[in-house]
Amino acid sequence: MANSHIQALNPSTHKDLKLNVDPLFTYTKTIQFTPLHVNEFAPASTCYPIYFIKDRATGKLFSVALFGLEEKENLFYSDTQWRASYVSESMQCWPFTMAKTSDNQWSPHIDTSSPLLSNDQGQLLYKSGRPSETLNTTLQRLQQSYQQKLQSMAFVEWLLELKLLKPVRLGMKYLSGEKSIINGMYSIDASALQQLPPDALSLGHKHGYLAPIYALLASHYNLYDLIRLKKTFSKRPISSLQLIESE
Structure with a gap:
């Protein structure tokens, strides 16, 4: 993570930092997607379209919940x-x-540029050199998140090994008549999934991979909600959105 603001947590360096709560998640205001672990597919699929994109630094695929149809x-x-x-x-x-x-x-690392952090108000991260109750709760959550990240990485490797991922594009038409295409996303190849041999399906079931696959495929219906939200809240409303399967 090539960002000088992302620092390893340290009781000496960060002893005076305090954490505030932001129920609106303001830092995501200009973020088009958020990383998603495989265990989150079921609940996330009730709200967001789920896709895979490539990490620009490593080239590896990871899953995301899509928040918008344009950059930022x-x-x-x-x-x-x-x-x-x-x-x-x-x-x-x-x-x-x-x-x-x-x-x-x-x-564990911390983004010191976050407006949720200050030296003036909020809950202290450390007390007498030890993690506060607030920080301990977060550290436990981060450890669980790390284990879920490893599971998600294994899930993606399984999908790649069985050639179950394919690139997709989203074609948009604006009310103004302008058109654009969203590139760089990947999804489950439903046809390839149907053709999997029984032993591969059995292994996928054993590892708990089939349920998140179906949740991901079902999540694409949430594109209709993105159209509605864009018509309602965006300055550039669209009239239609088409899923284009890349060759």
Whole structure:
């Protein structure tokens, strides 16, 4: 994570930091998607379209909940309430995250540029050099999130091994008549899934992979909600949205 604001948590460096709560998740105002773990597919699929995208730094695929149809667009954010019933683990943990240290080990990190942090008000992260109750709760959540991240990585590797992922594009038509296409996303290849041999399906069932696959496929119906939200709250409303399967 090449960002000088992302620092490994340290009781010496961060002893005076205090954490505030933001129920509106304001930091996501211009974020088009949020990372999603495989265990979150079921609840997230009731609100958001779920896809895979490539990490620009590593080239590896990871799953996301789609918030908007344009770069820096979040149709679920408002200055009064979050417009969805489910909030992802990564959003609930922020400004804390798991990241690699210089010796390539995963550890808790913090985004020191976050407006949720200050030296003046909020809950102290450390008390007498020890993690406060607030921080301990977050650290436990981060550890669970890290384990879920490993499970998600294994899930993606299984999908790739069986060639179950395919690139997709979303074609938009604006009310103004303008057209555009969203590229760079991947989804489950339903045809390839149907052709899986019984032993592969059995293994997928054993690992608990089939349920999230079906949840992901069902989540694409939430594109209709994105159309509605864009018509209602965007300055650039669209008239239609088409899923284009890439060759």
